[in-house]
Amino acid sequence: MRMTFMVARRLLHAFLLILAVLVLNFLLIHLAPGDPADVIAGEMGGATEEMLADIRKNYGLDKPVYVQLGLYLGRALQGDLGQSFFYNAPVLDLVAGRAGATILLVTTALLFAILVGTLLGVLASHKPKGIVSGLVTLISVIGYSAPIFWTGMMLVILFAWVYPIFPIANMYDITKGGGIFSRMIDILYHLVLPAVTLGIVYLAQYARLTRASMLEILGSDYIRTARAKGVAEIKVYGHHALRNAILPVVTIAGLQFGSIISGAVLVETVFSWPGLGTLAFDAILARDYPTILGILFFSSVLVIVANLITDFIYRLVDPRIRKEG
């Protein structure tokens, strides 16, 4: 009963956030200097007064602002995010066509960062002054301080000229035939560099986080007891300590979804990954406002959903939190 109530409350909350993002989207395009009709006309290569009036009518720009907001919200909630100024297609179609690639990239990078990050963190906690610890520090220095697109470009230079093993652009080779299976292999092959670039930033954070919580847990009474009882070292790490150390990593990862999407925009641009990031980049060059705002909206929804999922997982895993509203 309490659980159902909580779920309903969370969902309502998420819905309100989505509504707020939509209102913001609407305000942004109306607060911006200049007439949206002018912008559309500019993209079409200029227009006369007559054409401007036509555009205003077509895009509903001639109605009062609150009417426009109402219409906008109504349409958006039905999934109609408007028509792209550049492509002859609804924004929703463009976004839907690219969302999969971004989600694939982001989740792969996250999984990579969580798996390798916790592994490194555990190894580092074993020998706080060892090589792995040094490596973690080095990666975290790069991850924190190097612009992510720069790291990506360094990898491009490296893999284009020095060791041409991995492809440095696109998601798959469209000219290659073959079935779904070989296409999937091709995608994974193309995914390596972008996912690693994006993952490195978070990998270091998770490694540090794991190391810290591992050190704390390993020093706790209950691990000491386990050790005293003669539990094998591997079991101490794997079974007792790691389980407690990975929880904060998963939580943080869920909350970082928004920042990872931001990183993905840059990484996609570097590696021509056909996701929302490259779509946003093209849309900005063309001043395609509906598409830019559609991407902002859609990725915000992704973040909201990711937060919801993290929240639920956390509640399921850690019973202590369930009591709170």
Place this chain on the structure above:
Amino acid sequence: MAAVDNNIQIVQSQSPLREAVRAFRQSWAGMLGILILTLVILFTFAGPLVYPVDPFEIVWAPLTPPGVAEQAPLGTDYLGRDILAGLVHGGSATLYVGLVAGFITITIGILVGAFAGFYRGFVDEFLMRVTEFFQVLPALLFAMVLVTLFSPTIYVIALAIGIVSWPTTARLTRAEFLRIRSLEYVNAARSIGARNQRIIWRVILPNALAPLIVAATLTIGIAILFEAGLSFLGLGDPNVFSWGLMIGAGREYILDGWWVVTLPGFMIFLTVLGFSLVGDGLNDAFNPKLRER
């Protein structure tokens, strides 16, 4: 009233500050950070005096590699402009945007966090909802939208970065305020009739400064990364020479001349590294407990 303030300052800050400076001096990260930042600042502000070549001027054949032409010791970009001149002249704009954006971020963050943490209740609820809303928007995309809509000048860029990055600071400030507001000396100040504004800014804030200073240092670094990212996407200020602009313009040429993006990117890396090391050092200094990590 004044007596109370003085007392608090004496009790709360003097000896810990001295302790913190001592601890900072012992932190290798902090000292290395200071060293790097000093070098970067020297390079950026003294560099143009020593090397007064106009970064916009075409000096040699396009995409000349480093070490080939005397006129361009670090090579030229796609138009034949001197990379070294670009590095020397591009730093101040990058630092400027970073500092201004960092300042905006911290200011909004402290204001929101302080009010939320101090007043609690409805104010807290409302402000935290707003904060949460801003955290849901992917920061870079939001900044891209703002800069696109309001034209890319360095002021708009700095403001946009500030607008999208304040929530972290707000949450931190709120947590600190929640912790400190129930401490004894706050109650003491309240009992002698100090007004809320005074308690917020004169009593609680000075005691919450330590983590905020650490956050501010890191925020500047993040803001510089942000500016670089926007420039890379072609949303930098085209009329101001910055490292980010060099990367944005050189992006198409990475396979023709590695130096065009590698060098300005490295400068950004160094600068951000400097700020984050100083942040680490400050963190060590203010949190003696954690120094063991």
Place this chain on the structure above:
Amino acid sequence: MRKLGFMVAATAMLMTVGTAAIGQADEPKNGGTLVIGTTQKARHLNPAVQSGIATAMPGTQIFATPLRFNDKWEAQPYLAESWSVSDDGKSITLKLRENAKFHDGKPITSEDVAFSLQTVKENHPFKSMFAPVTGVDTPDPLTAVINFDKPHPAAFLAMSSALLPIIPKHVYGDGQDPKSHPANNAPVGSGPFKFVEFKPGEYIILEKNPDYFIEGRPYLDRIIIKNYKDPTSVALAMDTEEINMYPFLAPTKDIARLKKNDKLVVTDRGYEAVGPINWLAFNTQNEYLKDKKVRQAIAYAMDRDFVINALLAGQSKAATGPIVPGSPFYADNAEKYDVDLDKANAMLDEAGFARGDGDMRFKLTIDYIPGSAELQKGVAEYLKSQLKKVGIDVELRASPDFPTWAKRVGGHDFDMSMDIVFNWGDPVIGVHRTYLCDNIKKGVIWSNTQSYCNEEVDKLLNEAGSELNQEKRIALYKEAQEIIVDDAPLVYINVLPYHTAYNKQIGNPPLTIWGAMSPLDEVYIK
């Protein structure tokens, strides 16, 4: 008999010549995929309502046009197997092929031709193409008679390439706005290739049309047009043989690099009709630039040879007038403005602008199209340093994106701007628009944004536009060009260094005057 140019040849006789194959003795083979790399992203695939290379390349594969052109500016039969011009020059009669069908199996009739022409006339940005058309008669399903209110020789080029795609009336005639018609993203045409898939900003896939109206063609099974984010990536894909053709290749470093690859051929043929000119435009309403002497002085200050040989690595040809070399209407008679700084200085003194503060006479701004660093920004920066030498203080005005630039220049809010304008085959289509007084249209980019007006030029251009005799037409353009170049509303700099790089495996590469913007039904893979 007088020597006849292509227009006259077309008007004088009925032509039933087959398409001249360009290329060597190799026997074309069936099969294979042509992969074209480009940075140009198509908004949609219907060239009837959209100009530009991005739509034209797939558009000319999907849609057939009444005519096509060979590499000698000669009209060839395509959907129309023959044509004739009335004695007064005011109507053109097209005889359509009997066996031509749309990709959905419906036959192509004169109704479709009339409908397509009407759609293009109403929606295509090139208004001058069919402006004199008063209507199209359809006496029978295979005969279309196009009527004009005056002779209109430009109609021939306007009926080729991507300019008059024959679109199916039974699809587009449903009352929806053709500019945003859903079929534009998945079009039904009659050209050598059928639409398969269009992923905006990523790729376009086309496949062989087995019922193509030209027997035995096309040779290729598929054409894939792939989008890349920048020219370097396309050049790299050419090196790795990920793609086998790269048309509209312009950055000189990439041209030079690909020329070194001995698996490739890099040619500048195939861009004669496009006729892309890189120029410096003046706002002749500006208080300094309204003086012809000032404009001429700036022209003398620019060293065209330096731009071409140093900035553009010698990969580009000089442009010296409104019409590109290679066009039948090109003439070599006008002033070239070879660099002469002393003369430029003297002219500015004469115009009454003495050097003042900081040794400068006056200040001007210069705009440029963003995203074309080498041709636009690079030359603008060069002009800044060069004009300093004659005492003009130039400030560069960057635009963050194309729409911003278009709005400034289209809105006449500029002093000087770099610009790239295409000739588009016939001067009536791509040249007149820049100079006619009645085409000073504020808000419209690539109209007469210079606000240049000379009645004599207007008279000559209008006369040339409706002159059916090719020699007389050439003479009229020659005369107009001389006046325009002397008035100097623009400084002509260079022809864009457009090149096509293709793998040596490719047979019959597209080298007609329309290059890759023509049906690739003769291309094959060796």
